[in-house]
Amino acid sequence: EREEPVLYLPFPTRPLPMAARIFLLSHVCPEKVAAVLPLTRPHGAMSRYLLKHSRAQIVALSRQAAEYYGKMVGNRRVLYLKTGVDTRQFCPAAPEKKAALREKFGLNPTRKVLLHVGHLKEGRNLRALLAVPEDWQVLLVVSSFTEQETDLRNTLEAAGNVTILDSFLPNPEELYQL
16 A cells, blocks of 8 residues: 555546546555546546546646536546646747747748657657658757667658757747747
8 A cells, every 4th residue: 555645647548447547546545646637538437437436636637627527526526737838938939039049940040840849759650751841841859769769860860851959958938939
């Protein structure tokens, strides 16, 4: 048995296995169990039963999800955690700043940019970026990669319009502003 609170972040899965895990966790752990459920999914009767009879608090990341799970388990067991973007930091840039940021990152200030931020993994369909027309610039911002992705990285870098950034960026808002 665990004696400290548990925060369960379910991997995307079907509703019934997720509900079963939440139910079991909430009955095995004597302390509070909270499950973060950001999306609403159609739950069958058994899944709804397990969630309703679990002891877990449901943490919803949208008002819609909070209302949905509130009807299922009761509003007092649902916590709506308002999330979002700091619109003072992540805001559109003036044309001059946009051009300066494109130059800062080695991009042509007059060409359109397609930005992808994520992992450099074969299963993420990144080879589709090779079909982006040459008059566009592709900026691929990735976390560190392993040797298995070397072929994918080399293929993308060989395209004339793909730039890959894989270093720490202290001001990520600049990527979205460029």
